Amino acid sequence: MSSKQPTIWDIAIKLNVSISTVSRALRNAPDINPDTKKAILDLAHQLDYQPNTIATSLRKNKTNIIGVMVPEFVHAFFPNVILGIQEAANEAGYKVMTMQSGESLDIEKHNLQAMISSRVDGLILAISRETDDYEHIKSAQRKGLPIVFFNRIVDELPGSKVMVDDYQGAYMAVEHLIQTGCRRIAHLAGPQNLTIGRNRLNGYLDALKAHQFPIDESLIMPCNFLEGKARIYTQQLLDRPDRPDALFAVNDPAAIEALICIQEHQLSIPDDISLIGFSNAPHSAFVTPPMTAVAQPIHAMGRLAAELLMRQISEGQRFSPETHVLQTNLIVRQSTRRLS
Amino acid sequence: MSSKQPTIWDIAIKLNVSISTVSRALRNAPDINPDTKKAILDLAHQLDYQPNTIATSLRKNKTNIIGVMVPEFVHAFFPNVILGIQEAANEAGYKVMTMQSGESLDIEKHNLQAMISSRVDGLILAISRETDDYEHIKSAQRKGLPIVFFNRIVDELPGSKVMVDDYQGAYMAVEHLIQTGCRRIAHLAGPQNLTIGRNRLNGYLDALKAHQFPIDESLIMPCNFLEGKARIYTQQLLDRPDRPDALFAVNDPAAIEALICIQEHQLSIPDDISLIGFSNAPHSAFVTPPMTAVAQPIHAMGRLAAELLMRQISEGQRFSPETHVLQTNLIVRQSTRRLS
DNA sequence: GTGAAAGCGCTAACAA
DNA sequence: TTGTTAGCGCTTTCAC
Numbered sequence: 001m002s003s004k005q006p007t008i009w010d011i012a013i014k015l016n017v018s019i020s021t022v023s024r025a026l027r028n029a030p031d032i033n034p035d036t037k038k039a040i041l042d043l044a045h046q047l048d049y050q051p052n053t054i055a056t057s058l059r060k061n062k063t064n065i066i067g068v069m070v071p072e073f074v075h076a077f078f079p080n081v082i083l084g085i086q087e088a089a090n091e092a093g094y095k096v097m098t099m100q101s102g103e104s105l106d107i108e109k110h111n112l113q114a115m116i117s118s119r120v121d122g123l124i125l126a127i128s129r130e131t132d133d134y135e136h137i138k139s140a141q142r143k144g145l146p147i148v149f150f151n152r153i154v155d156e157l158p159g160s161k162v163m164v165d166d167y168q169g170a171y172m173a174v175e176h177l178i179q180t181g182c183r184r185i186a187h188l189a190g191p192q193n194l195t196i197g198r199n200r201l202n203g204y205l206d207a208l209k210a211h212q213f214p215i216d217e218s219l220i221m222p223c224n225f226l227e228g229k230a231r232i233y234t235q236q237l238l239d240r241p242d243r244p245d246a247l248f249a250v251n252d253p254a255a256i257e258a259l260i261c262i263q264e265h266q267l268s269i270p271d272d273i274s275l276i277g278f279s280n281a282p283h284s285a286f287v288t289p290p291m292t293a294v295a296q297p298i299h300a301m302g303r304l305a306a307e308l309l310m311r312q313i314s315e316g317q318r319f320s321p322e323t324h325v326l327q328t329n330l331i332v333r334q335s336t337r338r339l340s
Numbered sequence: 341m342s343s344k345q346p347t348i349w350d351i352a353i354k355l356n357v358s359i360s361t362v363s364r365a366l367r368n369a370p371d372i373n374p375d376t377k378k379a380i381l382d383l384a385h386q387l388d389y390q391p392n393t394i395a396t397s398l399r400k401n402k403t404n405i406i407g408v409m410v411p412e413f414v415h416a417f418f419p420n421v422i423l424g425i426q427e428a429a430n431e432a433g434y435k436v437m438t439m440q441s442g443e444s445l446d447i448e449k450h451n452l453q454a455m456i457s458s459r460v461d462g463l464i465l466a467i468s469r470e471t472d473d474y475e476h477i478k479s480a481q482r483k484g485l486p487i488v489f490f491n492r493i494v495d496e497l498p499g500s501k502v503m504v505d506d507y508q509g510a511y512m513a514v515e516h517l518i519q520t521g522c523r524r525i526a527h528l529a530g531p532q533n534l535t536i537g538r539n540r541l542n543g544y545l546d547a548l549k550a551h552q553f554p555i556d557e558s559l560i561m562p563c564n565f566l567e568g569k570a571r572i573y574t575q576q577l578l579d580r581p582d583r584p585d586a587l588f589a590v591n592d593p594a595a596i597e598a599l600i601c602i603q604e605h606q607l608s609i610p611d612d613i614s615l616i617g618f619s620n621a622p623h624s625a626f627v628t629p630p631m632t633a634v635a636q637p638i639h640a641m642g643r644l645a646a647e648l649l650m651r652q653i654s655e656g657q658r659f660s661p662e663t664h665v666l667q668t669n670l671i672v673r674q675s676t677r678r679l680s
Numbered sequence: 681g682t683g684a685a686a687g688c689g690c691t692a693a694c695a696a
Numbered sequence: 697t698t699g700t701t702a703g704c705g706c707t708t709t710c711a712c
Contacts, residue, residue: 005456005483007705018683023707031681048479053457054403055705058394058688065437073426079419086413086440095454097405098438100426114435116345116390139388143345256626286596288628347689358699363691373697395689398704684711695700 067120076281084302169294169328170203182246190250230254289334407460416621424642509634509668510543522586530590570594630673
């Protein structure tokens with residue numbers, strides 16, 4: 001803002017008191033004459049005084065800003081998590097500064113530096129798909145920046161973590177496919193450098209094994225959260241003579257690509273092929289047919305991440321990082337067959 | 341961040357130069373000995389020095405932060421606009437601080453104060469559904485805060501505005517319905533205190549008039565961006581003996597509620613009822629049947645809003661507000677009948 | 681109950 | 697080319 005805003009100095013001059021008195025009145029400090037205080041508060045109101053949090057931040061070495069960095073903003077998942085973060089943060093008097101890495105390690109590094117320069121009090125982070133080197137994150141942590149990780153977890157990094165039980169969710173999904181009569185189940189898989197990708201793959205594998213199904217490596221497609229890959233791999237799967245009768249997708253965008261591809265092939269869901277997603281958002285209910293999916297408590301993840309971070313900020317060294325694993329549950333809709 | 345970060349003072353001491361020299365080196369100022377500069381830059385790198393933008397902001401009275409406040413974050417429209425804003429802002433060295441009013445005037449006021457306290461350099465704003473009193477906004481503008489409005493425009497407020505041609509979009513939509521043989525066209529309308537609601541209604545009305553269709557006020561349902569309303573009103577419309585054969589929805593969430601309701605009534609889209617939405621996002625393509633909709637250049641809106649704001653910030657008084665009206669276009673999918 | 685003064689980390693005259 | 701200094705707006709000792 002270009003033009004001058006009133007400061008405590010302006011108020012002090014007009015009322016012929018010192019700036020410390022003004023500061024006391026504004027901060028609700030004790031040891032101040034009620035009359036003086038009232039006069040100051042009234043004048044502040046009249047001048048529409050808004051404290052300069054920049055100055056306070058500099059002085060107190062605390063910004064009351066929480067940084068949030070996510071890979072992207074376009075699909076429903078991350079915005080919904082951020083919604084939960086903002087709610088919890090605002091209730092506690094924190095503001096939220098949001099950035100996207102665009103799934104790029106370079107941008108992630110750059111943004112992290114910007115966050116540090118902005119002196120955010122803490123960071124909530126879901127790393128990019130590309131991130132396989134954690135030096136920038138470690139460096140930030142060494143500087144004392146509290147970080148809470150969510151969704152995309154790195155085991156080797158310290159810090160609180162908020163995740164869902166990806167293994168269990170994937171296991172349930174694949175078991176449901178088996179129980180509804182599917183025999184050849186393919187997996188549109190996520191990046192294997194991320195625990196989220198590995199755990200969902202492992203749930204898939206273990207569910208198959210538990211039911212004495214053979215593992216066919218050629219049915220595991222490395223979509224890796226890349227836009228368009230799910231479509232290409234689904235195409236390949238459908239063109240095979242031994243095409244699968246079910247697809248378990250690592251996330252909703254992949255599932256939707258698969259859905260479109262299957263429909264273009266004039267195949268019926270679920271009669272020819274069952275499809276099950278790992279839900280990023282409620283709107284998997286709105287596609288046709290409404291999609292069976294593993295649901296995650298998205299909003300709660302955001303709130304929890306924010307709460308953990310704010311505790312870490314206020315408790316400082318006394319705080320020990322916590323890992324929370326939230327439960328998923330299977331929402332059966334119409335992209336999978338009925339239980340017989 | 342709790343622990344101490346290195347400052348220019350630390351660098352100055354170690355190199356036995358003054359802090360202004362360090363400052364010069366770090367800021368790429370001219371008039372500095374290349375050797376001194378190199379030594380400073382090297383040490384800064386070695387210490388992993390990150391400038392404290394809080395201090396710079398206080399000193400320069402400029403934060404390089406753009407505030408963004410939108411009604412909500414859940415549906416795809418606003419996140420996508422913000423994506424465009426962040427892109428343009430980051431390219432120009434600005435950070436973005438995002439807040440939601442939750443469609444509440446009180447929260448909008450509160451957030452605006454927080455933005456001012458944070459001394460954002462400017463604000464991009466889509467007002468809440470409830471906002472019918474603009475004193476808080478005028479007050480911020482009087483303080484010199486540059487504001488760019490988008491999507492939800494208020495004519496009486498000064499400032500740049502970015503909108504789409506809502507009237508034209510609505511007109512095209514309704515004309516398409518008429519041309520595909522619909523005869524009783526209902527409108528799930530938006531709030532009439534917002535230009536966006538009025539303009540879309542007017543486009544609807546004028547298209548009907550232009551084709552000599554009678555106006556039936558009872559077919560105009562005040563959904564007002566309220567969740568659940570579109571469903572209730574669609575229900576009412578379907579229960580009428582003279583039920584409409586087409587619905588024009590003011591936005592996608594309303595259209596999707598209507599779609600679900602129509603399907604629950606076992607009616608066919610588009611054979612029994614045509615449905616057309618005003619698109620908040622690409623994913624109206626993924627519902628069943630894929631929805632015909634008026635498309636808006638969402639991403640471009642964000643970029644444009646950010647660019648206008650940054651120009652206003654840098655040009656100051658010399659800048660005169662601009663209003664940009666972007667074009668919409670009709671995407672015909674399968675929720676409306678074929679042109680005969 | 682109030683004021684004076686130092687200082688948070690940086691920039692920008694001005695002086696040398 | 698470099699250093700000294702004042703000051704951005706606020707909080708927080710320490711006196712009185």
